[in-house]
Amino acid sequence: MKPILLVALLGASTALAAGTLFTRTTKRLVLGWLGVGLFQSLFFLVIGFELLALLNLLFVAASATVLQLYSAVFGTGAIHRAESERERQDWIYGIGSGTTIGAILVFALVSTFPEAETRGDLAAPEFAKEMLAAFPELPWVMGVTLFLAIVTWATVGRPGWKRNSERSR
Amino acid sequence: MTGIHVAYALPLLVIGWTGLHMRKSVIGGTVAFLVAWQGVLALAAISVFQRAKPAEGAVLLWVLVFGAAIALASLLVLGLRRYYSDRDVRWRRNEEIRH
16 A cells, blocks of 8 residues: 555656646746645655655745745746747757656666665665676766766757846746 | 665656756746755655665755755856846946946
8 A cells, every 4th residue: 555655646746747847837837846845745754754744845835935036026927938938949958858867767776776676775885886897887988978968068058047048037 | 664666756857857958947947956856855765765774864854955955045046147147237338337
């Protein structure tokens, strides 16, 4: 029963987060964030981290208040206009980055270590040793990937919310 | 001990990361960051929950505090950066700040 409840709570917060991803108005953004935070707090409560659940709830309320204040100061209209203009390159950029990080994380958590579910007590040094034994070139690959990523981030375009123009506020 | 794979926390991370790249406004970017942060927290909570001593989860509270501080600071920094980048602060060209 408990695993079903946990997965349902995670699923609910994921569905709300996915909905929030496609909203344009500030009100829905903040409400979506509140929903995600509420379900996550319930999740923490069910797995037995009561204090974490409480702190998360407080954090969600505080951050939603800050977001509301920010939108009140800088204007909801400008935010709505900026979010309404979504071009083809934004979709390519967003879905491309999402797919990449998803593939990397699935590879790291599922494919490489299928026994991670049952092992439970996974110590970090042991994890690193096993990872290096399975893939000795890992530091080089990570270094080159990080270098290429930094060069790409610095040179090829910028995230939409960092653009310097009136419409991107 | 309930068995739930840590990979169940991945969708939140992926959605947050995707949103961070697709959003156009500071609020959108911050909400995307916060969603991704909830994914990180869920990942940590699931892995700690399945350890032999779940009391070690106290460490998570510090992770949360750091995450909260980073999220709120990033909102402020991005907002101020946005605000000042829209202002023409060149003395000779801007009538508003000349006097």
